[in-house]
Amino acid sequence: KAGVTQTPRYLIKTRGQQVTLSCSPISGHRSVSWYQQTPGQGLQFLFEYFSETQRNKGNFPGRFSGRQFSNSRSEMNVSTLELGDSALYLCASSPPGQGAFSNEKLFFGSGTQLSVL
Amino acid sequence: GQNIDQPTEMTATEGAIVQINCTYQTSGFNGLFWYQQHAGEAPTFLSYNVLDGLEEKGRFSSFLSRSKGYSYLLLKELQMKDSASYLCAVIDSNYQLIWGAGTKLIIKP
Numbered sequence: 001k002a003g004v005t006q007t008p009r010y011l012i013k014t015r016g017q018q019v020t021l022s023c024s025p026i027s028g029h030r031s032v033s034w035y036q037q038t039p040g041q042g043l044q045f046l047f048e049y050f051s052e053t054q055r056n057k058g059n060f061p062g063r064f065s066g067r068q069f070s071n072s073r074s075e076m077n078v079s080t081l082e083l084g085d086s087a088l089y090l091c092a093s094s095p096p097g098q099g100a101f102s103n104e105k106l107f108f109g110s111g112t113q114l115s116v117l
Numbered sequence: 118g119q120n121i122d123q124p125t126e127m128t129a130t131e132g133a134i135v136q137i138n139c140t141y142q143t144s145g146f147n148g149l150f151w152y153q154q155h156a157g158e159a160p161t162f163l164s165y166n167v168l169d170g171l172e173e174k175g176r177f178s179s180f181l182s183r184s185k186g187y188s189y190l191l192l193k194e195l196q197m198k199d200s201a202s203y204l205c206a207v208i209d210s211n212y213q214l215i216w217g218a219g220t221k222l223i224i225k226p
């Protein structure tokens with residue numbers, strides 16, 4: 001079974017630009033959540049999608065948005081990039097059950113390393 | 118606020134035992150996870166605790182004390198491949214996952 005796939009693996013952008021990251025969950029997984037990871041900080045929760053609906057949202061500005069398609073693939077968009085947006089963006093999927101925040105373990109992708117210059 | 122504390126970095130010797138601590142202050146508690154993350158790779162699930170006590174899984178064990186807001190991950194018979202970051206995460210009362218910053222474990226021969 002293929003794991004969670006994130007593309008692209010690396011991305012370099014300049015301030016003010018926008019970026020779209022993609023995540024394909026494990027087949028059969030309907031919940032997809034996104035995290036931002038920076039050195040010295042814990043994973044910061046961005047949002048979670050389930051069956052094309054945003055079910056949970058973290059404390060990030062409106063520049064961060066996402067969506068999920070009918071095949072469970074998800075995209076995350078960041079507009080008007082700032083230097084502080086440089087981070088590893090991780091996507092995780094979880095199997096059918098009570099959702100990403102129960103005792104269902106998360107399956108992570110390898111992430112997209114975003115550098116904003 | 119919600120807070121999860123882990124040591125930033127630990128060093129241990131191959132073949133030895135190491136205990137990585139995690140203390141948490143969250144609004145409610147619905148479980149605690151430990152994940153392993155090798156540099157440049159995806160975090161992978163290690164353990165889940167929701168009741169007090171020790172859960173053993175091969176060379177790795179995880180302990181939870183809900184009254185103390187405390188957990189530890191115990192790694193035995195350390196191998197070089199155990200060099201990684203270990204992430205502690207707590208599910209709060211809103212079923213949000215709160216993550217610690219992770220503990221970087223360095224194994225020396």
